[in-house]
Amino acid sequence: xxxxxxxxxxxxxxxxxxxAENPQVTKLYAAPGNGGMAALCECVPFxxxxxxxxxxxxxxxxxxFVVVAPDDPLCLGMVDALAEVGIPAFGPNKxxxxxxxxxxxxxxxxxxxxxxxAAYETFEDYDAAVAYLQTxxxxxxxxxxxxxxxxxxxxxxxxxEAIEAVDSMMKDEKFGASGxxxxxxxxxTGPEVSVLAFTDGKVxxxxxxxxxxxxxxxxDEGLNTGxxxxxxPNPCYTPELAERCMQxxxxxxxxxxxAEGRTFKGCLYFGLMMTPKGPKVIEYNCRFGDPETQVxxxxxxxxxxxxxxxxxxxxxxxxxxxxxxxxxxxxVIASGGYPVSYKSGYVISGLEAAGENALVIHxxxxxxENGDIVTAGGRVLGVVGRCKxxxxxISKAYEAAKxxxxxxxxxxxxxxxxxxxAMTD
Ligand code: AMP
Ligand code: GLY
Numbered sequence: 322x323x324x325x326x327x328x329x330x331x332x333x334x335x336x337x338x339x340x341a342e343n344p345q346v347t348k349l350y351a352a353p354g355n356g357g358m359a360a361l362c363e364c365v366p367f368x369x370x371x372x373x374x375x376x377x378x379x380x381x382x383x384x385x386f387v388v389v390a391p392d393d394p395l396c397l398g399m400v401d402a403l404a405e406v407g408i409p410a411f412g413p414n415k416x417x418x419x420x421x422x423x424x425x426x427x428x429x430x431x432x433x434x435x436x437x438x439a440a441y442e443t444f445e446d447y448d449a450a451v452a453y454l455q456t457x458x459x460x461x462x463x464x465x466x467x468x469x470x471x472x473x474x475x476x477x478x479x480x481x482e483a484i485e486a487v488d489s490m491m492k493d494e495k496f497g498a499s500g501x502x503x504x505x506x507x508x509x510t511g512p513e514v515s516v517l518a519f520t521d522g523k524v525x526x527x528x529x530x531x532x533x534x535x536x537x538x539x540x541d542e543g544l545n546t547g548x549x550x551x552x553x554p555n556p557c558y559t560p561e562l563a564e565r566c567m568q569x570x571x572x573x574x575x576x577x578x579x580a581e582g583r584t585f586k587g588c589l590y591f592g593l594m595m596t597p598k599g600p601k602v603i604e605y606n607c608r609f610g611d612p613e614t615q616v617x618x619x620x621x622x623x624x625x626x627x628x629x630x631x632x633x634x635x636x637x638x639x640x641x642x643x644x645x646x647x648x649x650x651x652x653v654i655a656s657g658g659y660p661v662s663y664k665s666g667y668v669i670s671g672l673e674a675a676g677e678n679a680l681v682i683h684x685x686x687x688x689x690e691n692g693d694i695v696t697a698g699g700r701v702l703g704v705v706g707r708c709k710x711x712x713x714x715i716s717k718a719y720e721a722a723k724x725x726x727x728x729x730x731x732x733x734x735x736x737x738x739x740x741x742x743a744m745t746d
Contacts, residue, residue, distance in 0.1 A: 324626065325350040325379055326362065327399065328369050328390035331653075331684035331703040332611035335618050336388055337361050338680075339625040346626065350384070356694045357683025357702075369394050376402040384408055388629060392468055395587075395607050396422035411629040413607050417578060417585040421607040424504045425466050434577035436570055437601040441506035447491045450503055454483045457505070465490050466502035474545070476508065511596040512557035512743065513603065515613045518571060518591065519628055521637040522584035525571045526628075529620050529644045530558040531613045532740055537660060539735045546660045547700060550736030551651045552711060553616035556743045557595055566593065566600050574605070586632050615682050615703040616649035650714040650737045651703045652722045656685070657729030659699035664729065667696045671724040679721030680705040696727055711740060 322345045326333050334357050341349060341361050352375050354364030367375050370393050379387055389399045389412040398415035412418075419426050431438040439462070444450035454461070463486035465473030473496050477483035483505075489495040490503050518527040531553040537543035570591060578585045590606035590613070609617075618625065622643045631640035656663035665685070672694060675681050682705060685698015702725065706717025715737040722732060 322346050322385045323348045323350070323383065325352060325375075325384045325387045326354075326358075326390060327352050327375060327387060327394055329353045329355045329358065329364075330391075330611055330698075331682045331700065332609050332614040333390050334358050334682045334684070335614045335703075336390060336609070336625070338682075339618050339621065340388070343624055343626040350382075352378070355683045356686035356688045356697070357681070359688055370397060372397050372399045372402050375399065376406055376408075379403060379408055380406045386626070386630065387411070390608060392418070392421055392606065392608050396468065409630070409633045411633060412587040413585050413589075416583045417587075418607040419583065420578065420585065420589070420605045422468060423466055424464050424604075425502050427605050428504055428506070430574075430577055430581070431602060434573055434580070436573050436577065437599060439506040439509050439601060439603070441504050443502060443504050444491075445502045447487065450487045450491065450505065451484055453505060454480055454487065457483075458507075459483070460508040462506045462508055463487055463490065464504040464506065465496040466504065467496075467498060509594050509596050509601060509603070511594045512555075514555045514558045514562075514593045514595060514600075515551075515610055516558070516566065516571075516591045516593060517609055517613060517617055518589050519632055519637060519642060520575055520585060520587070520589055521632045521635045522575065522579060522586050523635060524638045525567075525575050525589070526637060526642040527563070527567070527571065528617050528642070529553050530555040530563070531610070531616050532557070533610065533613060534733060534736055534739075537655075537731075537733075539733050541739075544660055546655075548610070548612045549653045549655065549733045550703075551612045551616045552714070552737045552740045553613070553620060553649050556711065556740045562595060562600060566591070570600060570602060588632075611684075612651050612653055612700075612703050615651040615680075615705050619649050619680060619705055619707055620645045620647060647707055647709050648711040648714040649705055649707045650711070650718040651682070651705045652718045652732055652736050653684075653700050654702040654704065654722060654725055655700050655731045656696055656698070657731045659731065663699055665696050665698065667727040667729070668693045669696060669701070669725065669727045671726055675704060675721040675724040677721075678706070679717055680707070681721070681725075701727070701730075711737060711744070715741070
């Protein structure tokens with residue numbers, strides 16, 4: 322079987338590692354892939370958003386199954402385009418991917434179907450948004466409607482900051498078309514939990530929970546990033562909370578999407594906050610999270626490709642989705658200066674030594690002309706430690722991560738500490 326993975330980050334490298342475990346897979350391809358994926362896959366130099374190019378290439382090369390991992394090709398309809406040429410693909414179609422592609426859509430969906438989320442208003446008119454802010458309670462959260470690589474969310478402590486946020490989105494168009502509409506919502510508090518779930522539109526099978534660390538610096542300081550590290554399972558997510566989320570959030574969401582004629586198949590990501598009033602949805606993503614995938618999939622005991630095929634075929638109810646009872650920790654190694662500006666092209670050393678006791682997952686890396694692996698992005702690597710318990714997983718990840726070096730390397734030193742603190746509360 323020939324399988325193509327669309328994307329080229331740490332999430333895609335992790336997916337490739339798991340798919341390679343299936344003995345039916347004879348050849349793996351990645352578009353565009355990265356320096357680490359090149360060891361497992363033949364990398365084809367398409368942009369992940371090149372729907373027409375990738376679809377035509379997949380047809381020409383008789384690809385049997387495609388995994389569309391990033392949000393933008395999903396929102397552009399890559400799964401629909403592949404279906405048109407007869408190639409089954411993992412991921413939601415365009416109509417369902419809107420659950421991530423438009424925050425206005427997802428907030429209205431939750432309101433209509435009674436799914437718990439922060440109270441909100443949506444605005445297409447700048448003056449109306451500013452007028453609303455004159456009397457709203459602070460802090461408040463201002464979000465750009467469309468995809469903005471995790472950067473379109475601004476938490477504002479004062480009225481001035483909130484108006485500035487609306488200015489940046491609606492007037493200065495800092496987030497391009499994504500900011501034409503904005504959502505202004507209530508500020509919630511509580512521990513955050515990420516839950517990725519497989520669904521075929523009929524049943525939903527949640528994966529082990531995880532915790533992201535979004536800020537660039539230790540103690541959750543600095544700018545928001547795509548994610549500087551993760552742990553799984555998330556110690557804040559008790560079995561009681563998991564059951565409540567299933568009844569109050571996961572099943573109602575799948576049913577709501579069906580009722581809207583937008584059946585969701587693939588991996589639905591629930592970004593949740595455990596507030597004093599119960600679990601609430603902060604955001605939906607229409608795909609695996611990055612770097613959540615790097616800790617979740619290494620704990621998956623069942624066969625990933627079989628599960629992915631079951632989400633497409635509607636047979637997930639009969640498919641085993643089992644996780645290991647252990648823990649995992651992923652420490653992201655980034656280029657100094659990320660998420661603002663950084664240099665690339667530095668040779669990375671220590672990869673082999675780090676790989677002895679940990680999984681070394683590539684994100685922004687590439688092979689240069691000399692055959693060296695060099696930095697090629699903001700988030701460069703994810704180093705994943707696995708152990709029976711969380712403290713062991715954290716130590717293993719850091720022991721391995723410290724063996725890696727390149728110019729201007731930056732990593733947080735406290736990934737998992739918030740989770741450990743929650744365990745002793
Ligand atoms: P998002 O891109 O929607 O995941 O938002 C990025 C981060 O902003 C989340 O992980 C939260 O930490 C924070 N956030 C988003 N919405 C809210 C909210 N309503 N209340 C408090 N924090 C929020
Ligand atoms: N780690 C958060 C995301 O993938 O959106």
